Amino acid sequence: MGAAMSVWEVVLRSVAVLAAFLVLPLLVGFMEHKVMAHMQARLGPMYAGGFHGWAQLIADAAKFVQKDDLLPTAADKGVFRLAPSLALIPYLVALAVVPLSPSIVGADAPASAVVVLAATAVGVLGGLMAGWASANKYSLLGGLRSAAQLIAYELPMVLAVASVALAAGTLSLTGIATEWRPWWLLWQLPAAFVFLAGGCAEIQRPPFDMPLADSEIVFGPYTEYSGLRFALFLLAEYAGIVLMSLLMSVMFLGAWHGPWSGPLGWLWTILKAVPIAFLFLWFRNSWPRLREDQLQRFAWLVLVPLALVQLLITAVGVVMMR
Amino acid sequence: MSVDLPMPKLGPVSEHAPKPIKVVLNWGRRYSLWVFNFGLACCAIEFIAGSASNHDFIRLGVIPFAPGPRQADLMIVSGTVTDKMGPAVRRLYDQMAEPKYVISFGSCSNSGGPYWDSYSVTKGVDQIIPVDVYVPGCPPRPESLLQGIIRLQEKIAGETLSSAGLAEKQRRTYAGHRRATAPEVTRGLVSRP
Amino acid sequence: MTALDVALVGFGLLALAGALLAVTTRHIVHAALWLVVALGSLAGVYLVLGAEIVALVQLLVYVGAIVVLVLFALMVTRSPIGPSRDHATSPAHRGVAAVIAAGLVALLLAVLLPIAGSGAVTRQVTSNRALGADLFGTWAWPFELLSLLLLASLVAALAIARSRAVTGKEDA
Amino acid sequence: MSERGFLPGVFKGLGITMKTMARPAVTHEYPDARPDLPPRSRGVIALVEENCTSCMLCARECPDWCIYIEGHKETIPATTPGGRERQRNVLDRFAIDYALCMYCGICVEVCPFDALYWSPQFEYAEFDIQDLLHEKERLGQWVQTVPVPPALDERAPDAAEVVSANKPPRVPRPAAAAGDATGAVSAAGEAPVRRERPAGGDRPARAERPAPEAAAGAPTDATTDAATPATRDAEPAAPPEPPEPAVPAEPPVAPEEETS
Numbered sequence: 042m043g044a045a046m047s048v049w050e051v052v053l054r055s056v057a058v059l060a061a062f063l064v065l066p067l068l069v070g071f072m073e074h075k076v077m078a079h080m081q082a083r084l085g086p087m088y089a090g091g092f093h094g095w096a097q098l099i100a101d102a103a104k105f106v107q108k109d110d111l112l113p114t115a116a117d118k119g120v121f122r123l124a125p126s127l128a129l130i131p132y133l134v135a136l137a138v139v140p141l142s143p144s145i146v147g148a149d150a151p152a153s154a155v156v157v158l159a160a161t162a163v164g165v166l167g168g169l170m171a172g173w174a175s176a177n178k179y180s181l182l183g184g185l186r187s188a189a190q191l192i193a194y195e196l197p198m199v200l201a202v203a204s205v206a207l208a209a210g211t212l213s214l215t216g217i218a219t220e221w222r223p224w225w226l227l228w229q230l231p232a233a234f235v236f237l238a239g240g241c242a243e244i245q246r247p248p249f250d251m252p253l254a255d256s257e258i259v260f261g262p263y264t265e266y267s268g269l270r271f272a273l274f275l276l277a278e279y280a281g282i283v284l285m286s287l288l289m290s291v292m293f294l295g296a297w298h299g300p301w302s303g304p305l306g307w308l309w310t311i312l313k314a315v316p317i318a319f320l321f322l323w324f325r326n327s328w329p330r331l332r333e334d335q336l337q338r339f340a341w342l343v344l345v346p347l348a349l350v351q352l353l354i355t356a357v358g359v360v361m362m363r
Numbered sequence: 364m365s366v367d368l369p370m371p372k373l374g375p376v377s378e379h380a381p382k383p384i385k386v387v388l389n390w391g392r393r394y395s396l397w398v399f400n401f402g403l404a405c406c407a408i409e410f411i412a413g414s415a416s417n418h419d420f421i422r423l424g425v426i427p428f429a430p431g432p433r434q435a436d437l438m439i440v441s442g443t444v445t446d447k448m449g450p451a452v453r454r455l456y457d458q459m460a461e462p463k464y465v466i467s468f469g470s471c472s473n474s475g476g477p478y479w480d481s482y483s484v485t486k487g488v489d490q491i492i493p494v495d496v497y498v499p500g501c502p503p504r505p506e507s508l509l510q511g512i513i514r515l516q517e518k519i520a521g522e523t524l525s526s527a528g529l530a531e532k533q534r535r536t537y538a539g540h541r542r543a544t545a546p547e548v549t550r551g552l553v554s555r556p
Numbered sequence: 557m558t559a560l561d562v563a564l565v566g567f568g569l570l571a572l573a574g575a576l577l578a579v580t581t582r583h584i585v586h587a588a589l590w591l592v593v594a595l596g597s598l599a600g601v602y603l604v605l606g607a608e609i610v611a612l613v614q615l616l617v618y619v620g621a622i623v624v625l626v627l628f629a630l631m632v633t634r635s636p637i638g639p640s641r642d643h644a645t646s647p648a649h650r651g652v653a654a655v656i657a658a659g660l661v662a663l664l665l666a667v668l669l670p671i672a673g674s675g676a677v678t679r680q681v682t683s684n685r686a687l688g689a690d691l692f693g694t695w696a697w698p699f700e701l702l703s704l705l706l707l708a709s710l711v712a713a714l715a716i717a718r719s720r721a722v723t724g725k726e727d728a
Numbered sequence: 729m730s731e732r733g734f735l736p737g738v739f740k741g742l743g744i745t746m747k748t749m750a751r752p753a754v755t756h757e758y759p760d761a762r763p764d765l766p767p768r769s770r771g772v773i774a775l776v777e778e779n780c781t782s783c784m785l786c787a788r789e790c791p792d793w794c795i796y797i798e799g800h801k802e803t804i805p806a807t808t809p810g811g812r813e814r815q816r817n818v819l820d821r822f823a824i825d826y827a828l829c830m831y832c833g834i835c836v837e838v839c840p841f842d843a844l845y846w847s848p849q850f851e852y853a854e855f856d857i858q859d860l861l862h863e864k865e866r867l868g869q870w871v872q873t874v875p876v877p878p879a880l881d882e883r884a885p886d887a888a889e890v891v892s893a894n895k896p897p898r899v900p901r902p903a904a905a906a907g908d909a910t911g912a913v914s915a916a917g918e919a920p921v922r923r924e925r926p927a928g929g930d931r932p933a934r935a936e937r938p939a940p941e942a943a944a945g946a947p948t949d950a951t952t953d954a955a956t957p958a959t960r961d962a963e964p965a966a967p968p969e970p971p972e973p974a975v976p977a978e979p980p981v982a983p984e985e986e987t988s
Contacts, residue, residue: 078421080745084755087422089394096394100424103391104436107524109460111433117637120589152684155612162620166592169627173585176637188628195621212609212684255430267433267460327741419755470792473827473857477792487827489857498853499826499860504769509758511853518855 058137058147066279067098069286073279073322074098080326101272108268115176116265124174125266125273128167132280135160139287140215142297142306152212154202157288158195161243164277165191168245168252171274172262183261186333187252190242193340194249198239200348204232204355205292214288218296225295228358231351233293235344237320240288242340244281247325251333286317385523392436392462393519394424396512399435399459401452403442406469406502410441413505423512432458437515438492439508443471443478444485456492461529464519466511467494470501477501560604567600582639588626595619606681765848767875770831772849774874775822775867779843782817786835786844794828795835796821822864827857847873 071086074097078085090096112118135157137147150156165187172184206212208229209220226233242249253261263274290296290313297306331339398420400410413420414427421427429435432455444452456465467488470476478484488494495518498511574594578587595618602611634642645653691699756763765771782799798821804814836844847870854860862870877887885891 074421076749078419079749079753082416082748082751082754083419084422084753084757085419086394086424087757089424094394094422094424097424100391100394101426103388104395107388107392107462108436109462111458111460115637117583117585120586150608152609152612155609155616159612159615159620162616162624163596166619166624166627169624169631170589173627173631173635174637181631181635185628185631188624188631191624192621192628199616253430260430260434263434264431265433271434323742323745327745328738416754417756418758419753422755422757423759470826470828470830473860474825476828477830479792479828487857494857496853496855497827497857497860499829500850501830501832504763504765504771504850506758506763507850507853510851513759514853514855 054137054147058133062133062136062280063276065283066276069279069282069318070098070275071095072318073325076319076322077326080323105269105272110269111265111267113176113265117174117176120170120174121265122270124167124171124262125270125277126167127170128164128277129273129280131160131164131167132277132284135164135284136280136287138214139284139291140218140296141287141310143215143219145307146215149215150213153214154206154212154217154292157214157284158199158202161281161284162191162195164281165243167274167277168262171266172252175262175265177265179258179260180262180264182258183252183254183264186254186258187245187262189333190245190249190252190336193337194239194242194344197235197340197344197348198243200345200352201232201236201239202292204348204351205229207352207355207359210359214291218291218298221295221298223295223298225293229293229351229355231347232355233289235348235351236293237289237317238339238344240285241321241324242336244278244285246278246282246321248328248331249336250330251336254330282318282321283314286314286321287311289317290314388524389520389522392522393516396423396425396437396464396515397429397435398425398427398437398439399429399432399455400427401438401440401442401455403440403444403448404469404471406441406471406500409500409502409505410439410468410508413508418505418509420509420512423509423516425512432456433460435459436462437464437466439466439468440472440488440492440494441468441502443476444488444491445483446485447483449485449491452488453491462524464495464515465492466496466498466508466515468498468508468511469503470499473497473499564601564604567597567604570594570597571601582644583637584640585627585630585635585637588623588630591626592619592623595623607687609682609684609687765850767848767878768846769848770833770846772826772847772852772862772870772873773824773829773833773836773867774845774847774870775824775864776843776845776871777819777822777864777868779839779841780819780822781841781843782819782822783840785838785840789834789838791832791834792825792828792830794825794830796823796825819864822867823861824867825861826852827860845871845874847871848875849873 074094075085086094086097088094089100112121138150138153138156140146140149140153168187169184172180172182172187175181205217205225208225209217211217211220238249245252251257253263258264263271266274287310290310294313294317296310296313299306299309400407400414402410412418425437432438436459438456438459440452456463465488467473471478471484472488475481475484475486479486485491489497496511496515498507500507503511571594574590574592574597578590578594581587581590595614599611599614599619602608602614634640782797784797787793787795787797797819799817799819801815802818804816806813833846836846849870852860852862877890886894
């Protein structure tokens with residue numbers, strides 16, 4: 042965060058990040074509606090807004106602000122009210138440090154890769170608080186599951202990020218993307234896989250959605266939430282997809298590297314993130330939910346060893362190239 | 364056993380919104396009906412047909428992703444409501460956040476249907492919760508459900524919401540013209556002699 | 557007094573308040589959440605002092621992992637909503653704790669005050685590279701020893717858990 | 729997670745969803761496109777009021793007791809001097825409670841005078857449950873939507889309705905020809921082919937044939953025969969809108985889909 046930034050620039054950047062934070066998740070949400078529908082031979086929303094239901098999520102938002110804001114009698118009121126914002130704001134912070142091109146970045150931090158990891162780690166605290174404060178046994182179970190999942194998947198994710206950071210010799214996302222070379226696609230492939238799986242688990246998307254498993258524990262931590270607070274959780278979920286896709290694009294797919302990448306670098310970054318977001322939706326539609334023990338087994342027996350092996354490969358590569 | 368439920372109220376925005384905003388709000392409610400299916404008998408199969416690929420009521424903004432009553436806006440009671448089940452129906456209705464709507468789907472939930480003469484069947488779900496749209500049929504076609512949803516959407520588009528109105532609705536139509544809580548909606552007949 | 561000073565004092569006070577509330581509250585889960593506040597503002601203090609990477613690791617490890625683990629343990633065992641009498645301590649207990657805490661504070665102050673008194677602390681931004689070199693050069697041995705300690709405790713915990721499971725029920 | 733077949737299964741799942749996505753959706757867009765209803769689907773029961781003799785058979789056979797019939801007797805003066813006065817039933821009220829109806833069709837089966845017909849119309853969801861009680865006026869309006877019965881099979885004999893309608897018409901009695909058509913059909917301005925009760929008729933015209941002009945205009949082709957209660961073009965799937973019922977029953981945005 043350069044000291045040379047004027048107040049206006051700070052305001053402008055904040056507004057831009059906030060706008061992206063509010064718009065991109067809606068786009069992903071709508072994409073999910075349509076992708077899911079067509080993967081099930083349906084059409085998806087068609088009426089809201091006229092043309093192919095483009096305004097479905099806006100209608101959802103307009104609806105959610107009108108809903109009665111229920112507060113369970115037995116709930117821990119303060120924590121219950123605080124939880125949605127705690128789930129949402131870390132993603133906002135994380136999105137601010139993700140670069141779209143060397144110049145387009147909300148706030149360029151020297152260790153932005155760690156900022157992102159720290160922010161997502163804090164974000165899951167929101168789900169935990171919601172689960173506990175709702176005074177509902179399903180919520181509590183969901184909170185437990187998300188805690189277990191977070192602990193299990195944070196380690197491989199950190200290792201995967203460590204691998205690319207080691208390869209690039211920097212902890213800054215901008216630096217990592219600048220150092221990126223096309224052959225890293227192969228070199229860092231295991232790390233990319235680990236990051237994809239870990240990211241999917243971190244934002245609790247199917248098939249890693251045990252904390253929300255609607256056929257087992259109603260809706261996990263969000264069971265008691267209605268109206269705007271529930272909408273904030275939903276927004277956090279889609280913001281998570283946006284964040285993870287952008288991170289994949291920046292760290293493993295070379296972000297703005299591509300033809301005419303000078304002025305259109307940001308477009309490349311986004312274009313590379315879209316297929317990743319599509320992957321998250323595709324996984325959701327194709328695979329059943331993992332069982333809790335399968336989830337833990339996958340994290341500890343597949344992802345962690347894989348990430349460690351990748352770290353070794355990266356280290357050897359870095360040493361040999363020097 | 365009566366729990367003193369707080370009076371329902373609207374979310375922060377809709378209460379004091381000026382008129383043009385209310386049109387937008389009504390539009391939002393109209394096309395975002397997160398549905399909560401109370402499938403109690405064979406009509407539930409037709410409901411499922413309505414949600415599946417051939418009919419796909421998500422086109423109309425009826426979104427079946429609400430895992431619990433808290434997130435739902437629309438409850439579709441499809442099937443025979445029995446006096447034993449009545450309190451559960453009522454409890455889940457009470458757990459939904461206002462503004463909420465109910466579609467009674469099929470003859471059984473409209474009026475008891477073929478079982479109206481049975482000792483154990485509630486004579487229509489409107490005895491225990493206020494119903495917005497009645498869809499006839501035994502079971503109705505999936506298209507009937509879609510038409511019922513469209514009628515509900517017309518109704519929502521013309522609505523003016525207020526907390527006072529919600530309270531009035533609650534006072535007027537619950538449990539056979541009286542206010543009652545979930546445990547009280549069981550008919551006297553099935554209580555212990 | 558610069559903005560950094562204000563931020564430092566603010567984060568410091570917040571950390572202090574969070575820590576005090578964490579030990580005094582009767583709500584056991586709130587205690588864990590106040591711990592989040594305390595650790596988070598400590599990260600803020602690091603950030604203000606220019607140790608960005610330490611601040612982030614503080615967040616990642618302490619807030620993201622350790623508090624989550626604490627919350628997990630609380631949820632698995634007993635985490636009532638509202639003040640719980642079970643966790644109340646006797647006045648004597650509290651007195652002893654207060655005395656020990658006061659002694660600890662006095663000790664720390666005795667060590668820290670002379671350093672603090674010797675003039676203004678200059679804020680120096682540590683680069684990640686320098687931090688890495690320090691950590692894996694000068695401090696490599698303590699670092700490795702620490703990890704060995706953690707590993708030993710991990711193995712011990714596992715051993716205890718497994719022996720219970722084996723002697724308890726065969727199907728476990 | 730068995731060792732064999734785990735990975736292939738994972739990719740197979742991805743393949744199936746992708747293949748489905750590549751294909752067009754199967755969804756019927758109901759409010760925009762009329763549903764393709766089977767001609768014999770049970771949507772609503774239409775009443776041809778003129779055919780009803782208030783015999784109460786339907787009401788008594790109804791398992792749900794959802795049919796309400798009220799009538800009174802009228803004395804018809806003797807037609808010949810010195811003859812005996814006769815009595816006949818006059819229908820005052822005929823109502824079906826569709827909130828209760830179980831759509832079994834027993835009333836349609838049991839009606840000896842073909843007063844009740846199945847119509848595939850289903851668009852009559854209501855805000856008030858009392859509006860689901862269709863009185864005879866509304867039941868009469870549904871007659872518009874009753875489709876021509878199709879042949880059961882390619883080479884099967886014609887449906888009974890078609891056969892009876894295709895018989896050469898008898899010479900109508902004067903009384904029948906002067907019959908006042910009060911039903912909704914004539915209101916629709918189409919050929920009044922419904923068997924009409926003679927104005928001063930002695931008994932309901934069981935043997936009455938359709939009015940001559942309708943029978944003459946009826947094509948002989950069985951599938952397009954028009955001599956059924958609702959004489960219309962032979963498009964069972966696209967019934968024209970019934971005349972405006974008491975409460976509008978059609979969808980708000982339903983455009984008229986005219987296929988022919």
